[in-house]
Amino acid sequence: MAAAPGRQRPAPLLLWALLLGAVLAVDRSNFKTCEQSSFCRRQRNLQPGRSPYRALLESLQLGPGAATLQLVNEATKVPLLLELSGLRENTTRIRIRELHPLRPRFEVPDVLLGEPQPEPLTVTGREEGSLELALGPGGHRLLLTAKPFRMDLLRGRQLLASINARGLLVFEHLRPRPGSFSDKVSSSLGSLWDKLRSLFYSDPPKEPAEEEAAAEGQEGGEGTENADSQSEKPAEEAAEEPGSWEETFKTHTDSKPNGPTSVGLDFSLPGFEHVYGIPEHADNLRLRTTEGGDPYRLYNLDVFQYELYNPMALYGSVPLLLAHSARSTLGLFWLNAAETWVDISSNTAGKTMFGKLLDYMQGGGETPQTDVRWMSESGIIDVFLLLGPTPAAVAGQYAALTGTQALPPLFALGYHQSRWNYNDEEDVAAVERGFEEHAIPCDVLWLDIEHADGKRYFTWDPSKFPQPRAMLERLAAKKRKMVSIVDPHIKVDSAYRVHSELRARGFYVKTKDGGDYEGWCWPGSAAYPDFTNPEMRAWWASMFAYDQYEGSTENLFTWNDMNEPSVFSGPEVTMHKDAVHHGGWEHRDLHNLYGFYVQMATAEGQIKRSGGRQRPFVLSRAFFAGSQRYGAVWTGDNAAEWEHLKISIPMCLSFGLAGLSFCGADVGGFFKNPEPELLVRWYQAGAFQPFFRAHAHLDTVRREPWLFGEENAALIRAALRHRYALLPFWYTAFYRCHRHGLPVMRPLWMEYPEDTTTFAMDDQYLIDRALLVHPVTEQGARGVQVYLPGKGEVWYDVASHQKHHAPQTLYVPVTMSSIPVYQRGGTVVPRQDRVRRSTESMKGDPFTLYVALSPQGTAEGDLFLDDGQSFDYATAARYLHRRFTFAGNTLTASSADPRGSFETPAWVERVVILGAGKPAAVVLRPAAGPETRLDFQHDAETSVLTLRKPGVPIGADWAIILR
Numbered sequence: 001m002a003a004a005p006g007r008q009r010p011a012p013l014l015l016w017a018l019l020l021g022a023v024l025a026v027d028r029s030n031f032k033t034c035e036q037s038s039f040c041r042r043q044r045n046l047q048p049g050r051s052p053y054r055a056l057l058e059s060l061q062l063g064p065g066a067a068t069l070q071l072v073n074e075a076t077k078v079p080l081l082l083e084l085s086g087l088r089e090n091t092t093r094i095r096i097r098e099l100h101p102l103r104p105r106f107e108v109p110d111v112l113l114g115e116p117q118p119e120p121l122t123v124t125g126r127e128e129g130s131l132e133l134a135l136g137p138g139g140h141r142l143l144l145t146a147k148p149f150r151m152d153l154l155r156g157r158q159l160l161a162s163i164n165a166r167g168l169l170v171f172e173h174l175r176p177r178p179g180s181f182s183d184k185v186s187s188s189l190g191s192l193w194d195k196l197r198s199l200f201y202s203d204p205p206k207e208p209a210e211e212e213a214a215a216e217g218q219e220g221g222e223g224t225e226n227a228d229s230q231s232e233k234p235a236e237e238a239a240e241e242p243g244s245w246e247e248t249f250k251t252h253t254d255s256k257p258n259g260p261t262s263v264g265l266d267f268s269l270p271g272f273e274h275v276y277g278i279p280e281h282a283d284n285l286r287l288r289t290t291e292g293g294d295p296y297r298l299y300n301l302d303v304f305q306y307e308l309y310n311p312m313a314l315y316g317s318v319p320l321l322l323a324h325s326a327r328s329t330l331g332l333f334w335l336n337a338a339e340t341w342v343d344i345s346s347n348t349a350g351k352t353m354f355g356k357l358l359d360y361m362q363g364g365g366e367t368p369q370t371d372v373r374w375m376s377e378s379g380i381i382d383v384f385l386l387l388g389p390t391p392a393a394v395a396g397q398y399a400a401l402t403g404t405q406a407l408p409p410l411f412a413l414g415y416h417q418s419r420w421n422y423n424d425e426e427d428v429a430a431v432e433r434g435f436e437e438h439a440i441p442c443d444v445l446w447l448d449i450e451h452a453d454g455k456r457y458f459t460w461d462p463s464k465f466p467q468p469r470a471m472l473e474r475l476a477a478k479k480r481k482m483v484s485i486v487d488p489h490i491k492v493d494s495a496y497r498v499h500s501e502l503r504a505r506g507f508y509v510k511t512k513d514g515g516d517y518e519g520w521c522w523p524g525s526a527a528y529p530d531f532t533n534p535e536m537r538a539w540w541a542s543m544f545a546y547d548q549y550e551g552s553t554e555n556l557f558t559w560n561d562m563n564e565p566s567v568f569s570g571p572e573v574t575m576h577k578d579a580v581h582h583g584g585w586e587h588r589d590l591h592n593l594y595g596f597y598v599q600m601a602t603a604e605g606q607i608k609r610s611g612g613r614q615r616p617f618v619l620s621r622a623f624f625a626g627s628q629r630y631g632a633v634w635t636g637d638n639a640a641e642w643e644h645l646k647i648s649i650p651m652c653l654s655f656g657l658a659g660l661s662f663c664g665a666d667v668g669g670f671f672k673n674p675e676p677e678l679l680v681r682w683y684q685a686g687a688f689q690p691f692f693r694a695h696a697h698l699d700t701v702r703r704e705p706w707l708f709g710e711e712n713a714a715l716i717r718a719a720l721r722h723r724y725a726l727l728p729f730w731y732t733a734f735y736r737c738h739r740h741g742l743p744v745m746r747p748l749w750m751e752y753p754e755d756t757t758t759f760a761m762d763d764q765y766l767i768d769r770a771l772l773v774h775p776v777t778e779q780g781a782r783g784v785q786v787y788l789p790g791k792g793e794v795w796y797d798v799a800s801h802q803k804h805h806a807p808q809t810l811y812v813p814v815t816m817s818s819i820p821v822y823q824r825g826g827t828v829v830p831r832q833d834r835v836r837r838s839t840e841s842m843k844g845d846p847f848t849l850y851v852a853l854s855p856q857g858t859a860e861g862d863l864f865l866d867d868g869q870s871f872d873y874a875t876a877a878r879y880l881h882r883r884f885t886f887a888g889n890t891l892t893a894s895s896a897d898p899r900g901s902f903e904t905p906a907w908v909e910r911v912v913i914l915g916a917g918k919p920a921a922v923v924l925r926p927a928a929g930p931e932t933r934l935d936f937q938h939d940a941e942t943s944v945l946t947l948r949k950p951g952v953p954i955g956a957d958w959a960i961i962l963r
Ligand SMILES: *[C@@H]1O[C@H](CO)[C@@H](O)[C@H](O)[C@H]1NC(C)=O
Pocket: 089, 090, 138, 139, 155, 388, 389, 393
């Protein structure tokens, strides 16, 4: 939960809240605009078309897989090193760093799965002032122009992306603080110092390059080289600008020991009008132009009562942007964990600058174009171009770099009941009983911060939760689980073992002066474990052992909240940027990684406590690229408002595009009290989003599903039962995502990349490829407009089985019980229609196959099945992956992956074929043994054929023939 003043706040915190009213208030002014962020301001003040950078083509070195080349800023003469590599799977990596940095600069660790394997590069062309490189086997070429430096990436004759085309490359080199001793030394020694350094680092000789620079300067023309004129001084020259060496925001001063260190680069994407990604923002799926407003900001923050439809930063950051057109898809992955701003503009001007590159382009000068500009406060430039060409290829390319979604334990796909807070053990028991009595399925009950003893995580309040183990065992007996919150702010209290150990081991983040960094958070004064330190993470993981986390059992899982990190007393409610981490790195360098590491260490703790056997479940509020490997995320502290329900769809779609498939929004809205209609609609929408949890603020009235009358309870029960029946489908979708990286919840254009109608659509979406969902998100809705995509395809209304032809926009009348969901013709969806109290109690239950026929009378689908909780599927091939194919009036069950095997009593109890004619007879042909006739029912009006009791084991091969 956010830094929200709550009624039951302990006195010291209340006092603090009053004192720091401005910090805790609902107020945009708590968060910086670009203008208030000195590096963003400096970079945005640069004018395009005046790049001071020149590539020294003669410095080109072709290493094994990587080409390096020097760039020089002609105004400051500071040399940079450009490193280019073509990676497998149509990915190009571009790195730019200082050739001779004063100190090392931060390079993001632990996010990439490993060092990506480069492909050999070859020089395929050299002309005066430019050269051409072939990048790997995908047929991509890179054209590098020396002055001003720019790069153009081509596939055949198609220009995919231009880099520094607008001349906005910024690299603020490290330098001594003005007036400091080293500054004086360096300026008095002048060029001698440079010579010594260049000797030491043995660069290619400089003189010829400088001569060439002078020569080229004469013929450059067009005013592009006046970089050193007064009016257009580059960011590097702006060291004396206010904010460069010290920056104050509200009452906080950032001491900036390293001065200005920002980096930035622009990308022009010709032919692309639609860009997506860079979560987390409370905005539409399609990113808007940021001209005339603030850029999208990536800086993990605890934003109290966030506003919708704006580019402000929120809790998590994934610096991945996707561009899509009917012709191709590409991705830009900007691997930088510092505060980052992203400007997006549409630009059809500037085409004349292309000069001789025009030869390479196809089409006229009217091609729409999107320009994207990244600006980060520190680190290096490290960017991956994911060249597609399809949406699925880009998803695979990103997954190859950062990994796929961890396969969740099956229970985690069930329903989660949370609130701040379930008061005590009796309350937990009563809520659990409520689900039982009202026959509403539920897998997990959650405990928020009040469960711990004075917000000392890993402990239990002795009066409210005196017997946690017995409580957990009671839940386990009902085949249910619990999640308790474990936040990264640790109460400063010498009697609290977690604190005293962290302090004794030196595991806390430090202040710039070397003491333990302390800030104000839920427990009062708190310190922050340094999750960037691998030793600290190992220690943290060990805290989840059953004998360390007393009262915990194997059905207790974890929620990491407030891990941006949230610091009520800090600048922008987070940690001071000059705080110091393991290895001496500033918090500035790695801020956006903190939450990623918290979730990583917590997930590792859960794995460890089970001896490496069981899959973890950890929900995290903050995230970064790669967080998908460690669990689930959600959209944070939303509100009980219709617009918040509506925006949960684009937000989760955007998370999914950035690899985070296990996304949800607090059902019902965190702040405020939902009216029953909104609550019901939210359950109906949430039942079709990947992570399905109801949660509410401390100050809200109770809202367990049965508290709004029998009619509303019935509607909520129906939505939940629909969710549970579809869990085999959800689980299979997650398995597929885990294997291949395609999002579980995906925008229509990922499946229909040439259908421009879908490009800006974010009120409906697909689950995997088979189900289309258009939740009702309008108050008092009488109907919704549903777009059914796919030329020559058909879709079946899941409720009525009615068939609709595509493409078309369908007006669908709705009542309070309607959830518009459509199954795509040509797919098979496995369900377990005997819904019980939890996923675990449905284990081994029989399956029903819903076969939706295409107009050609075909269908295909699959089912993944394992124990739902361990790593045995990966380590011992204990799983079933079945394939169901319908063609030639025959439904065939076969193995989709013969490597796996898994014992289960589950069988097929029913097959429902949508869009089928009436057969004369239906015959089951098992793999061995005689054919048998099956009973069937045919509904002529809806063309639904129902086959009763095929009775075959789910793991067996068989065929059902319609005669
Ligand atoms: C790489 O790109 C080429 C050219 O667009 C395409 O034919 C190929 O399928 C792509 N390869 C992968 C692995 O996506």
